[in-house]
Amino acid sequence: MLYGRDVELQLLSDLTSRALAGAGGALVLRGEAGIGKTALLGEARDAAVEQGWRALSAVGVQSEASIPFAGLHQLLRPVLSRASSLMARQRQALLAAFGMAEGVAPEMFSVGLASLELISGLAEESPVIVVIDDAQWVDRPSSEVLAFIARRLDTERAVMVLAVSEGHDTVLDDAGLPELPLAGLDDDAATALLDARAPDLDQAVRGRLLAEAAGNPLALVELAAALSEDRGISRTLMPWLPTTRRVERTFLSRASGLPESARTILLIAAADDEGDLAEILRAAEFLDGTAPSVGSLEPAVMAGLIELDGHEVRFRHSLVRSAVYQAATPSRRLAAHAALARALENHQERRAWHRAAASPGPDDDVALDLEAAALMALDRGAPRAAAEALRRAALLSDPNTNRGRLLLRSAEINFDLGDAAVARRQLAEAKSAKLEEGERLRLTLWMEALNEESWFSPERVRAFADVADQLAGAESDGAALALRALWPLSIGCWYGNPAQETRDLVVKTAQRLQRSDSDPMVLSIAACADPVEEAAWVVGAMAEIVPETVDDPAEQHALGASMTAIWAFDLSWPFLCAAVDGLRLQGRLGLLGEALASQAWAAIHLGKHRLAATAADEASRLSRDAGRPRWALVADLATATLASERGDYETANELIRATEAELLSVGAQSILGFAQFARGRYAMVNNLHGDAFEQLARVLDPSDIAYHPFVGYLGIADLIEAAARAGRDDEAERHFAQLDAMAEKTSAPYLKAMAAYAHPLVAPDDEAEPLFQRALKTQLSSWPFHRARLLLAYGRWLRRRRRLIEARPPLRAAMESFDALGIRAFGEDARVELRAAGEAVARPAPDTLDGLTPQELQIAKLAASGMTNREIGMRLFLSHRTVGYHLHRIFPKLGITSRGQLRLADLGGD
Numbered sequence: 001m002l003y004g005r006d007v008e009l010q011l012l013s014d015l016t017s018r019a020l021a022g023a024g025g026a027l028v029l030r031g032e033a034g035i036g037k038t039a040l041l042g043e044a045r046d047a048a049v050e051q052g053w054r055a056l057s058a059v060g061v062q063s064e065a066s067i068p069f070a071g072l073h074q075l076l077r078p079v080l081s082r083a084s085s086l087m088a089r090q091r092q093a094l095l096a097a098f099g100m101a102e103g104v105a106p107e108m109f110s111v112g113l114a115s116l117e118l119i120s121g122l123a124e125e126s127p128v129i130v131v132i133d134d135a136q137w138v139d140r141p142s143s144e145v146l147a148f149i150a151r152r153l154d155t156e157r158a159v160m161v162l163a164v165s166e167g168h169d170t171v172l173d174d175a176g177l178p179e180l181p182l183a184g185l186d187d188d189a190a191t192a193l194l195d196a197r198a199p200d201l202d203q204a205v206r207g208r209l210l211a212e213a214a215g216n217p218l219a220l221v222e223l224a225a226a227l228s229e230d231r232g233i234s235r236t237l238m239p240w241l242p243t244t245r246r247v248e249r250t251f252l253s254r255a256s257g258l259p260e261s262a263r264t265i266l267l268i269a270a271a272d273d274e275g276d277l278a279e280i281l282r283a284a285e286f287l288d289g290t291a292p293s294v295g296s297l298e299p300a301v302m303a304g305l306i307e308l309d310g311h312e313v314r315f316r317h318s319l320v321r322s323a324v325y326q327a328a329t330p331s332r333r334l335a336a337h338a339a340l341a342r343a344l345e346n347h348q349e350r351r352a353w354h355r356a357a358a359s360p361g362p363d364d365d366v367a368l369d370l371e372a373a374a375l376m377a378l379d380r381g382a383p384r385a386a387a388e389a390l391r392r393a394a395l396l397s398d399p400n401t402n403r404g405r406l407l408l409r410s411a412e413i414n415f416d417l418g419d420a421a422v423a424r425r426q427l428a429e430a431k432s433a434k435l436e437e438g439e440r441l442r443l444t445l446w447m448e449a450l451n452e453e454s455w456f457s458p459e460r461v462r463a464f465a466d467v468a469d470q471l472a473g474a475e476s477d478g479a480a481l482a483l484r485a486l487w488p489l490s491i492g493c494w495y496g497n498p499a500q501e502t503r504d505l506v507v508k509t510a511q512r513l514q515r516s517d518s519d520p521m522v523l524s525i526a527a528c529a530d531p532v533e534e535a536a537w538v539v540g541a542m543a544e545i546v547p548e549t550v551d552d553p554a555e556q557h558a559l560g561a562s563m564t565a566i567w568a569f570d571l572s573w574p575f576l577c578a579a580v581d582g583l584r585l586q587g588r589l590g591l592l593g594e595a596l597a598s599q600a601w602a603a604i605h606l607g608k609h610r611l612a613a614t615a616a617d618e619a620s621r622l623s624r625d626a627g628r629p630r631w632a633l634v635a636d637l638a639t640a641t642l643a644s645e646r647g648d649y650e651t652a653n654e655l656i657r658a659t660e661a662e663l664l665s666v667g668a669q670s671i672l673g674f675a676q677f678a679r680g681r682y683a684m685v686n687n688l689h690g691d692a693f694e695q696l697a698r699v700l701d702p703s704d705i706a707y708h709p710f711v712g713y714l715g716i717a718d719l720i721e722a723a724a725r726a727g728r729d730d731e732a733e734r735h736f737a738q739l740d741a742m743a744e745k746t747s748a749p750y751l752k753a754m755a756a757y758a759h760p761l762v763a764p765d766d767e768a769e770p771l772f773q774r775a776l777k778t779q780l781s782s783w784p785f786h787r788a789r790l791l792l793a794y795g796r797w798l799r800r801r802r803r804l805i806e807a808r809p810p811l812r813a814a815m816e817s818f819d820a821l822g823i824r825a826f827g828e829d830a831r832v833e834l835r836a837a838g839e840a841v842a843r844p845a846p847d848t849l850d851g852l853t854p855q856e857l858q859i860a861k862l863a864a865s866g867m868t869n870r871e872i873g874m875r876l877f878l879s880h881r882t883v884g885y886h887l888h889r890i891f892p893k894l895g896i897t898s899r900g901q902l903r904l905a906d907l908g909g910d
Helices: 006-020 037-050 070-085 088-097 108-125 140-150 187-197 203-213 217-229 243-256 260-271 277-288 294-302 318-327 330-343 348-358 364-379 383-395 403-416 420-430 437-449 458-474 478-495 500-513 520-529 531-544 553-565 569-586 589-606 609-625 629-646 649-665 669-685 689-698 709-725 729-746 749-762 765-779 784-799 804-821 824-836 854-864 869-876 880-894 899-904
Strands: 025-031 054-059 128-133 158-165 179-181 306-309 312-315
Touching: 006 025, 006 037, 006 158, 025 037, 037 054, 037 128, 037 158, 054 070, 054 108, 070 088, 070 108, 070 128, 070 140, 088 108, 108 128, 108 140, 108 158, 108 869, 108 880, 140 158, 140 383, 187 203, 187 217, 203 217, 217 243, 243 260, 243 318, 260 277, 260 294, 260 312, 260 318, 260 330, 277 312, 277 330, 294 306, 312 318, 330 348, 348 364, 348 383, 364 383, 364 403, 383 403, 383 420, 403 420, 403 437, 420 437, 437 458, 437 478, 458 478, 458 500, 478 500, 478 520, 500 520, 500 531, 520 531, 520 553, 531 553, 531 729, 553 569, 553 589, 569 589, 569 749, 589 609, 589 629, 589 784, 609 629, 609 854, 629 649, 629 669, 629 824, 649 669, 669 689, 669 709, 689 709, 709 729, 709 749, 729 749, 749 765, 749 784, 765 784, 784 804, 784 824, 804 824, 854 869, 854 880, 854 899, 869 880, 880 899
Parallel strands: 025 158, 025 179, 054 128, 128 158
Antiparallel strands: 306 312
């Protein structure tokens, strides 16, 4: 019975009740040690099992926090036999993560999807409760998978409940999961618990115990038991100690009275990361030289310190484990890890970590063993774990042997993971260690690449270029490595405002390193480093490249994103589409989120608005999954722009305000230009032309916080039209001249099209008509959104000159185009103008697709193409059950009753 936890138990009961109806979820219990997290987990698990649920459990152990996927393996081990039901790619990813299959290193999210599918499959037979205790000690790869699963249980008959000790930062903190903070028991509950456990306590001692336990249930139970049994604790005087320390002392007082063999086994179990009985007994024999029996454990069991469940040894509470481990002398702890390493002769990764824990100082042999474990972690798709293993190996290495090499490799992995600060620290440490000539060059290269001043200082870029040239000549892959390091520097040039000399140096360095004519990475770097000066060359070189000639989807993404950086959205499109498909296949969610965000913005400018909506929606979700919130914000601004165009002003305004606030809070000022573009488009569709001008002009004003000249050109056609329609003719003509010159200089397709669009809007009346006609016939054919807007402007121009009959065809064409694109706001403007031109126009028929969310439309299209639920789930990183749930909602919205009818439904184009 739990005292004083009725509210918490009701919340857990509500969670499981919702899951029975197919609306599962997750909950994080957070509180200090002993506050009752484990007891609540047990109550939830037991109640669910009594109702026929399947329970999966795992407990985080501090000593296993470095073993990749150890926690996930512990959780899924009882059901791994069901992995045969998974699709081949999912099964391969999961087994490779557990070291049970060889192949290409799986991406973490591929492992996450396989785990989700396994749980979802179980839930089809009976509801599933996933219980994770001491989640703060679960290894990071497992934690990332658990967060991935937890965010996808809302359509499953499954719940996940996790317990995290107060004061620990975990991956789960950024997962957005609901939390339940646990406070101490109130006075009545604490008194009732103490009365039930120690009714005969002296009143004075009882009062002091209640006061000092501060409602901590474990402290009340264990200290009361210790007092009742008189284990050396005075009934009248207890020196003040923190609650956890006091409880640990009571556990230690029990352990101290055990036979020597039992104390040895307890220490081994505390240092162990598996709890396997045979493994613990074998290590205990190596530690003391005598073979203990299972009976040696009985005194510890009787003392309430451990529990035996079949062949598994479990501590009654994590404080027992920490108390036993910390109470041992340092030499005894080292000996325990050494004994475990001997017992784990056939488990290379775990053996390496226990050897490291047993090492009192530098040991190159142990370091090399840990390096091998790092390579295994890479093969299992756990690069963060590999980087940590290499860092630990470096600490165990002599500076004159392997330390520098290991730190350098760890830094390179952290660079790839985006942990620039960690990489910089490790490079600084490696600098004073021994390195071979090629390694020293790589070290210098990365130090220059990660020097934030490099983006703005020509001297730093020259230093980088010198090292890059040397590395290219010294190592076979030196040029490729240097280009990889140069890429983020070029991105910094695009987002920042370096001197032209800096931009020139970055481009020239890349061109010297090119591996072939029209090297994709060189084109990408040049486009981002200097869009204005290099756009014409890059656009010309793109004629030689198609997506099929670029093997790596990451390079396809870099090339596609770079084309958007020089306003060549039509050229970027096939590369972004290929990158999205390739990154999906590889399960690289972080980069996939970026590619989808780039695709969403390209689709907006290309007039592919429905596709833009699905890409932005997915980019936002996946980027948050992958811990890349800035890309999620970029995607949210694309969604806000689309909401404005649909006439959904409330959604647009709220998204813009929320996103802008978050950008300012994290200092991401370089992205504010996208927020201003969204604000400007919002004002344009509301015919607030003065406001639209003010919003968009900010992005081209060097004194404004939102200043970004390259982003500013995305909305310059809107800016010119807003100025012209607000009567600010001088500003309209000035910005048009600016646009026309930039389009001529760069040959950027989008800028040339926008110049053709804007020219008739600023031309004198006697020159405007041929400009309208020429742009509509030739220059806007690839830009349907702006073509429809120019048709509207031309029709309006004709109508206001009382050429009503001539005005009707362009206005009608504009209306039909906006309807086809799903852009209600501009479509309504066209209807108003058409009625004013004397043509009766009915209101548009409701579009059934408007009732679908972007994700539902995406699922409907995939299902209509013939893909199964499992195939759709693999593509969209959802369980097959979630896909089925969405299809069940989609059918009535489309007025159909079966999957087969989807193929006949009009699901729209782009």
